[in-house]
């Protein structure tokens with residue numbers, strides 16, 4: 140499972156849709172909610188291609204979910220949520236632009 | 249002199265903070281709430297001054313974030329003390345913090361341009377470092393109420409991030 144940034148981006152920001160609107164996906168596609176609170180990202184569960192990850196900012200601060208190579212970026216005000224769709228297998232590391240010590244990663248198979 | 253007087257003393261420009269002589273002499277929750285709120289307010293005031301004076305986009309972005317983050321914590325702190333029926337209690341530590349902060353604001357008000365930006369950022373690094381030390385060594389260990397302790401812990405994570413961020417911006421200005 141190499142991480143070469145080629146062809147399709149690993150994750151795509153789902154524009155507009157805030158809540159799991161079931162896209163035409165294989166039956167196994169799942170939606171995972173990852174909560175951000177107290178200056179931390181909750182761990183992202185193992186993902187499969189086709190899954191959707193919803194980041195929910197429950198913290199009092201504005202945070203981002205920014206991929207280290209800038210392949211995706213969600214800027215979330217307190218209370219806001221944003222979604223990513225997993226387009227291909229691989230690993231992505233992300234951090235918060237405002238609080239760069241906040242880090243997380245996700246792996247899709 | 250209140251019990252909180254011992255552990256934060258203003259010293260030439262920067263804040264020198266040491267642990268209390270005895271653990272039993274730590275500040276009370278109403279004093280801790282006052283100190284934490286004061287520290288946040290000081291950083292907001294400094295950032296608002298920077299937004300009036302600085303023309304550097306990186307410095308302004310940093311200042312805007314300081315306002316946003318510290319206003320958020322202070323709003324939470326106010327809501328918490330209200331819920332707990334705690335009245336924040338003024339104390340020598342808060343007074344000392346405010347006094348140093350006012351002196352720093354006065355110093356900054358005489359500067360402009362790059363000199364202002366550098367002094368603002370250097371002071372932000374020193375200030376966040378001092379508050380981090382106080383949170384870790386005194387305020388968090390002394391807090392009795394679990395919700396207050398948890399808010400202070402989030403505050404510590406935030407202040408550590410801000411310190412690192414301020415160090416990055418300060419390094420760019422050199």
Ligand SMILES: [Cu+2]
Nearest residue numbers: 202235237238
């Ligand atoms: Cu953040």
